[in-house]
Amino acid sequence: MMNFILRGFGSYAPERILTNADLEKIVDTTDEWITTRTGIKERHIAADGETTSSMAFESSKKALADAGIEPAELTHIICGTFTPDSMIPSAACRLQEKLGIKGQMCVDVQAACSGFLYALQSGRGYLCLEPESKVLVVSSETLSRRMNWEDRATCVLFGDASGAAVLTGGEITDGPRVLDVMLAADGSLGDLLTVNGGGSAYSYALGDTVGPEYFVEFQGREVFKHAVRNMTSISEAILKRNGFEKSDVDVLITHQANMRIIDAVGRRFNIPEERVFVNIEKYGNTSAASVPVALDEAVKTGFIKKGDLVLTPTFGGGFTWGAALIQF
Numbered sequence: 001m002m003n004f005i006l007r008g009f010g011s012y013a014p015e016r017i018l019t020n021a022d023l024e025k026i027v028d029t030t031d032e033w034i035t036t037r038t039g040i041k042e043r044h045i046a047a048d049g050e051t052t053s054s055m056a057f058e059s060s061k062k063a064l065a066d067a068g069i070e071p072a073e074l075t076h077i078i079c080g081t082f083t084p085d086s087m088i089p090s091a092a093c094r095l096q097e098k099l100g101i102k103g104q105m106c107v108d109v110q111a112a113c114s115g116f117l118y119a120l121q122s123g124r125g126y127l128c129l130e131p132e133s134k135v136l137v138v139s140s141e142t143l144s145r146r147m148n149w150e151d152r153a154t155c156v157l158f159g160d161a162s163g164a165a166v167l168t169g170g171e172i173t174d175g176p177r178v179l180d181v182m183l184a185a186d187g188s189l190g191d192l193l194t195v196n197g198g199g200s201a202y203s204y205a206l207g208d209t210v211g212p213e214y215f216v217e218f219q220g221r222e223v224f225k226h227a228v229r230n231m232t233s234i235s236e237a238i239l240k241r242n243g244f245e246k247s248d249v250d251v252l253i254t255h256q257a258n259m260r261i262i263d264a265v266g267r268r269f270n271i272p273e274e275r276v277f278v279n280i281e282k283y284g285n286t287s288a289a290s291v292p293v294a295l296d297e298a299v300k301t302g303f304i305k306k307g308d309l310v311l312t313p314t315f316g317g318g319f320t321w322g323a324a325l326i327q328f
């Protein structure tokens, strides 16, 4: 049985911070509403010229340094994102150029907020085919450029960031092991969370005005309900498939979409608050970047300790969802 080792982690968020107080000046909202409904206090916003691939470059450099692996050793670059710099080329190709390397397979994986786990599972697949692979699994999102800044229901929730990890084969002693990843989707619910503009179903022409459909739109309550239900059910399934009980989970790192969603999932697993990693107050929802940024912070701050079994459920547009089990 092959080991899937996460050799290094890295994360990055833009310098500029947008607080709830700043948002009070932009839309009809309050710090109190945002804090009690979501847990978010502030989020990071990309500077002019910063892009999904430039943020991915920053987090990837840190992950590679943490892993002790040179960029040129990489064999695959997989980027989970729904906000690539451009339709063509992919963010992964742009990132490869920034890393100053050539030849590796580069691909973007679009699974909205579940992008990191989808990218990680793809990386495990490539490793099975080519066991000597060194795979950069990175997620990066410039959500601030996909926000309708006149829509208070959406623009207060999201932020920009990137997180990365280097995945290789190896011995159990080489680092944290990805024991399993489970993924799922239900396309019949796709219309509940969308960015339709720019897609081929929406024809547009030179000179057209950009409408709200070019930005993130969702039905919050419906998304909330499905997020809790599906993150819970896939977490139960992955634990069962690997012979674990709920009580075996040492650390829970869910997708950071809403503090009330995180709490609800934690409660269903009877995981005490102090074992649930939360950084949503600093970043908001950074979509695919959420889980790898949280993993990096949880590792670097000592929140995750050697021997811990970590469960990371995630949920996003599509709908897509998934969970990974990582043994540190």
Ligand SMILES: CC(C)(COP(=O)(O)OP(=O)(O)OC[C@H]1O[C@@H](n2cnc3c(N)ncnc32)[C@H](O)[C@@H]1OP(=O)(O)O)[C@@H](O)C(=O)NCCC(=O)NCCS
Pocket (backbone or CB within 6 Å): 028, 029, 030, 033, 034, 037, 038, 113, 152, 153, 154, 156, 157, 193, 218, 219, 220, 221, 223, 224, 227, 257, 258, 285, 315, 316, 317
């Ligand atoms: C979006 C979300 C925070 C809204 O919380 P909610 O408790 O469901 O609130 P509702 O949408 O029912 O809105 C309640 C009221 O607050 C208002 N409201 C919405 N956004 C507001 C804001 N930023 N500031 C103040 N009031 C706001 C609504 O207009 C509504 O007013 P009304 O009752 O007069 O119509 C919550 O549903 C959520 O987090 N959903 C998941 C969304 C998500 O994370 N999606 C990404 C993919 S994982």
